[in-house]
Amino acid sequence: MRFDFNNSRVYVRQSWLNDLVICPERARFKLAKPNMSGPSDATIMGTALHYGIEQVLSGESPDNMAKLALEHWEELKTKPFKVTNLDPDAAVEQIESMATAFIDDILPTVKIGGDIEHRFSFPLNLQIEGWDVWCEGTMDYVDPDGVIWDWKTASRSYYAKDKQSQSIQATVYASAIVYERKLEYPVDFRYGVMVRQLKPKAQIVYMRRTEDHHTWLMHTVKPAIQTALRLGVNESNWLINDTSALCSSKWCDYWSLCKGAFLSEHSMSLPLQGQPVEISKEKN
Numbered sequence: 001m002r003f004d005f006n007n008s009r010v011y012v013r014q015s016w017l018n019d020l021v022i023c024p025e026r027a028r029f030k031l032a033k034p035n036m037s038g039p040s041d042a043t044i045m046g047t048a049l050h051y052g053i054e055q056v057l058s059g060e061s062p063d064n065m066a067k068l069a070l071e072h073w074e075e076l077k078t079k080p081f082k083v084t085n086l087d088p089d090a091a092v093e094q095i096e097s098m099a100t101a102f103i104d105d106i107l108p109t110v111k112i113g114g115d116i117e118h119r120f121s122f123p124l125n126l127q128i129e130g131w132d133v134w135c136e137g138t139m140d141y142v143d144p145d146g147v148i149w150d151w152k153t154a155s156r157s158y159y160a161k162d163k164q165s166q167s168i169q170a171t172v173y174a175s176a177i178v179y180e181r182k183l184e185y186p187v188d189f190r191y192g193v194m195v196r197q198l199k200p201k202a203q204i205v206y207m208r209r210t211e212d213h214h215t216w217l218m219h220t221v222k223p224a225i226q227t228a229l230r231l232g233v234n235e236s237n238w239l240i241n242d243t244s245a246l247c248s249s250k251w252c253d254y255w256s257l258c259k260g261a262f263l264s265e266h267s268m269s270l271p272l273q274g275q276p277v278e279i280s281k282e283k284n
Contacts, residue, residue, distance in 0.1 A: 001031055001228060003131075010131045010225055011121070014172040020224055021168065022246055024238035027224075029254040031233040037253045040082040042196075045091065046153040048073035049098055049194060050140065053151055057116050057141060062107060066099035084250045090198065097201075098153055098194035105202035106192040114143035122179040126218050128225045135172050146181055147188045148173050155196050160205045163191065167207060171217045174209035185211045 002011050020027040052069030121136040141149040174187035191205040249255045
């Protein structure tokens, strides 16, 4: 989220809205302390694959995709990144595997000649406390027919039904393409998923977005903007969700300012199962 004070506009991105769903306090920290947020070993691997895909869609031979992705990955590793639970010894083979999965199973279904890394900005036709709300972002690829693609690297295949039901990204991107190209709903949105494993595995998740999804987007964005305007991003905490799998020192950049400031690693560790927990004697 960013505020344009000259034009009384507030811009939101789908990635920030997604953070808000995961944990409102995490979304607040993204605004208050953006410098603390950085890439991880998983995200730079994904960025490397994105780079390789962009080159292929720009005319590079698919045979060179893995090589280009690996070269970019080596460049990205020279800068700081968070280490998660990935096996660094398997990274090269996994990148090669994902490149193969894209070339063999996803690329043949992609119509060439579209817009790569398409930047967008559009009004949501929503005004909150004097601020006009806009959405902005960058789509991985929009084909000549208006089909939207987003490239994903993941540890496992997606549950297509969940993505159709829950994807904020699909809804925002569909609203953007309808506004920009004067298209009519429904909009065809697809995830091209490459699974992070040694044996090439790809998945295409087909989703549909309608005008009803756009209306729901407006309804969900409104309280997000109201929270930011009324509570601010520096003065008060927002609602905290510590039940997400991303609430950990490995996956959240703000762990040390939030749950990690209250609970030590020992406190978070699981006690030995099948044996009673030793109870401290009452102090005099």
